[in-house]
Amino acid sequence: MADECFRHPRLAAVYDALDPDRGDLDAYVRMAEEFGARRVLDIGCGTGVFALLLAGRGIEVVGVDPARASVEVARHKPGADRVRWIEGDAASLPALRVDLATMTANAAQEITGTRAWHRTLRGAYEALRPGGRLVFETRVPARRAWERWDRDRTYGVTEIPGVGAVESWCRLTQVRLPLVSFRWTYVFAADGEVLTSDSTLRFRERREVEADLAAHGYVVEEVRDAPDRTGLEYVFVARRPDDALSGAPAPGPR
Structure with missing residues (x-):
């Protein structure tokens, strides 16, 4: 269940004003450009700041979030009609074939349960086209x-x-x-x-995350640093292999 700051209508309405500096998203925009992504799945899209940044650049975006109040805020923003908004999570998505799936800010760390985390990784994998990438960050516990x-x-x-x-x-x-x-x-x-x-x-250790990604069929291409928070974040870049080369995707734990 989403936190009150995302699902309470009064708090969702002021969320952006209370956290106006979203310079952390710049690195994700650059990665979308780096990977040539034309279709992006924004998991934990919240009030839609990142999804709308991408849509404004002509990218086809699906934003998914379990907090109805936050999704409603997103739906009423300028340009919102260019994004497909879904109230839910990565485990219950319609059929998609995206180039890039993202979890920005705290989205990955807010998934605290092991089963929910595994379902999220599996859902993102199934939404990616072969060769597509999942990118997300998590704080360095140390x-x-x-x-x-x-x-x-x-x-x-x-x-x-x-x-x-x-x-x-x-x-x-x-x-x-x-x-x-x-x-x-x-x-x-x-x-x-x-x-x-x-x-x-x-707070997941790097080796734990890498093992979870591998168990769900991903290839971890790189673990980057967040350019605006040097040494504080792991930024994982994981790829769904080309099915023709790797065979059927690993089922992963449920």
């Missing part, structure tokens, strides 16, 4: 990013047109590796409403 998730480092007040001032901050609630949980609090000055959103991320 860098212990959660140690900076406290009120002092995350507190802010954002003035949002038509909404007013919104206070927000993060607080760590539990570290039980590989799972890390935290809570965001939001205070709307217009009426004093206080909303919270609890999240849990799974």
Whole structure:
């Protein structure tokens, strides 16, 4: 189930304003160009920022996300009619043959359950054409990013047109590796409403991810660094082999 910040209508409506710097997506846009992708599946598309960036470049995009409120925000943005929006997850997609599948930002880490993770990898594999690639990022566990998730480092007040001032901050609630949980609090000055959103991320080691990808038939071509967060992220580039050369795809664990 998606976190409250994605599925609560009031929080989904202000999500982009509270996280306006999406420079992290630049590397994914460049990879879409590098791989010559004309059809892209954006898994965990949220409010559609990345999907719309690609669509604006003439790329055919399918955006999928389990949070209805976020998908509704995406559907009402300028240019949204150029994207196929699906409320759901990678395990329940219609038949697709895309050149590139992506999970940007926290999308991969938010899939905490082993079965759900395996279903996602399998679903992405089946959506890719032979030779297509899956690209996603996950934080390097050794860098212990959660140690900076406290009120002092995350507190802010954002003035949002038509909404007013919104206070927000993060607080760590539990570290039980590989799972890390935290809570965001939001205070709307217009009426004093206080909303919270609890999240849990799974911090996977590089070898674990590589083994999971191999078990589902992928070839790990490369593990890159995130150019805007040097040393903090693993960016996996995995390819679905050409079926004519590799035989039938591996079924992978369920």
